[in-house]
Amino acid sequence: MKLQRHGLVAALLAASALLLAGCGSDPVPAGGGAGAPAAGGPAVDCGGKENLSAEGSSAQKNAMDAFVQAYQAACPGHNVAYNPTGSGAGIKQFSAGLVDFGGSDSPLSQEKGEVAAAAERCQGNPAWNLPLVFGPVALAYKIEGVTNLVLTAEVAAKLFNGQITTWNDPAIAALNPGVDLPDTPVKVIYRSDESGTTDNVQQYLAAASKGAWTQGTGKKFNGGVGSGAEKSSGVAQAVAATEGSISYVELSFAQDAKLSIARIDSGSGPVELTAENVGKAIEGAKVIGSGNDLVIDLKGVYAEPAPGSYPLILATYEIVCSQGYDADTAKAVKAFLTVAATTGQANLADAGYAPLPASFQEKLLTAVTAIA
Incomplete structure (x- = not known):
């Protein structure tokens, strides 16, 4: 996208x-x-x-x-x-x-x-x-043949903490009817250096995942799975080079690396990372x-996003x-x-x-x- x-x-x-x-x-x-x-x-x-x-x-x-x-x-x-x-x-x-x-x-x-x-x-x-x-943060991924993935905060949390290990997991399939999801292993890529982006993402998961994220918050990634990459540019490059990967990275870096970006469903349907949808989230801050x-x-934006808003x-x-x-x-x-x-x-x-x-x-x- x-x-x-x-x-x-x-x-x-x-x-x-x-x-x-x-x-x-x-x-x-x-x-x-x-x-x-x-x-x-x-x-x-x-x-x-x-x-x-x-x-x-x-x-x-x-x-x-x-x-x-x-x-x-x-x-x-x-x-x-x-x-x-x-x-x-x-x-x-x-x-x-x-x-x-x-x-x-x-x-x-x-x-x-x-x-x-x-x-x-x-x-x-x-x-x-x-x-x-x-700016917005993208949930960026690389899955062959899948360019329109939908995730919830709960499923994203389970991906980032290792509870979901393959891309055809029933929880992902339920959000993506009709999508041919492969049995490719999930490869989490995270920021290896301390990062405010990591902190914001973990704050989002803690607030919005309905208890699926219990690893806490902070600038160090606490998910316990995956491979680390330094800086935003390193994360984007690692996702682009790794089949089955998912990570979090600022929009500008996802765009530069031409990465696929997941839509987020906060309860009112899948929301794409678009101008209008990000603007709705900013209004709530x-x-x-x-x-x-x-x-x-931003915690209120994460916990109770406005319908149709992109909250991350x-x-x-x-x-x-x-x-x-x-x-x-x-x-x-x-x-x-x-x-x-x-x-x-x-x-x-x-x-x-x-x-x-x-x-x-x-x-x-x-x-x-x-x-x-």
Whole structure:
């Protein structure tokens, strides 16, 4: 299945505008040039540290490439070196003070001590979760002759924890009448590195699988079966090369590898990963963070998806210090995030992501301006 990316963006923009209504949507000035408003964006105060470093989510790697290109155009001579090692590694490197900001597909965890560790790095000040990228996660598979597979969260959970071991299992056959399912062994492929994508998928399975997923959540895959692959690109490549395989990977990587994507039945019939259906899911999400800590709650979307919605979605965050940077680093981080939240969003559609709505851009810019 091939999703039209520009259609996806339009639907997500409309849904996100409803989700984030009330944040404000005053127009931003137009212009261009370093230190002046870039085309369609706010004034960018370029300067400070010339070479920022960042690490984390591989799900946002393609988006980060677009952000860096826009930043270099707005602030000549400045760069961000982004290492897509996975969300877990990004948070650890940020908290250790080894990179200037981290990227994660899930917010900092209080229970795992990530909030405290990040605050210590930030000289005792809280770190903020700033979502810059939204997108769906595909249940991607490779089964010869099967291109229109239907799964439920319950069956997906049983695939990922090894309870279902062949593709012609009666539970799968019941969801796919008339489909010639082979007796091919199921080969689960999972993210071997700690990943916010894994965390989101396990949160989804825990919330929606009617008790079939008892392995818990977190950035480490807990299913106990299958073969691991590093980063989103590695997962997509492994699925493409493995007959009988199934995994979870962000839409842009599934599209790039031309993988088949399962439809999800949440109780109201099979739902394809389309623009309209993802938009319906985004409408059900809420912002639950306090102040400038812009955490999105997706658990409600997972547990009680709207009829006809594609529920498996994620938000990718940049983890930054609210205070505690030196002056040069703070200035450069603010300049980069300003560009990323505005003009950097322009090319995300071509990378398979959903640009931020104007109202949420303003909320992000308020947080970025407050970084000290």
